[in-house]
Amino acid sequence: MLAEFSGVLLFLVIGCVVAGALxxxxxxxxxxxxxxxxxxxxxxxEKQIVSPHQRFSVKFYxxxxxxxxxxxxxxxxxxxxxxxxxxxxxxxxxMLVFAVPLVVGLVYEWMKGALEW
Numbered sequence: 648m649l650a651e652f653s654g655v656l657l658f659l660v661i662g663c664v665v666a667g668a669l670x671x672x673x674x675x676x677x678x679x680x681x682x683x684x685x686x687x688x689x690x691x692x693e694k695q696i697v698s699p700h701q702r703f704s705v706k707f708y709x710x711x712x713x714x715x716x717x718x719x720x721x722x723x724x725x726x727x728x729x730x731x732x733x734x735x736x737x738x739x740x741x742m743l744v745f746a747v748p749l750v751v752g753l754v755y756e757w758m759k760g761a762l763e764w
Contacts, residue, residue, distance in 0.1 A: 706761075709756075709761050710761075713756060713762075716749065716752070717749075717753070720746070720749050723742075723745065724742075724746075727742050
């Protein structure tokens with residue numbers, strides 16, 4: 648039984664050895680110069696304008712969570728649609744159980760105004 652996973656184990660060992668060798672090689676050969684400009688935070692090719700520790704609006708987090716929820720829902724619907732003919736009624740009912748709470752949540756968020764820009 649464990650012989651079936653020997654290929655996976657081999658790839659894992661080779662990956663760890665290569666990653667470790669690259670880290671050691673960088674530590675041995677790589678430059679070690681430290682200066683002020685190199686230590687400044689750098690993002691998107693621009694100098695920092697505001698503090699990175701500022702607080703974001705709660706709406707930002709709400710939109711981000713809604714995106715994740717409905718992105719995952721779209722992923723499941725795509726897979727379900729690809730196998731719709733093979734799943735039969737059992738697959739239909741299972742997807743209905745999955746989709747109804749999400750639709751109720753979407754309607755609730757819509758009525759609360761969370762989707763208003």
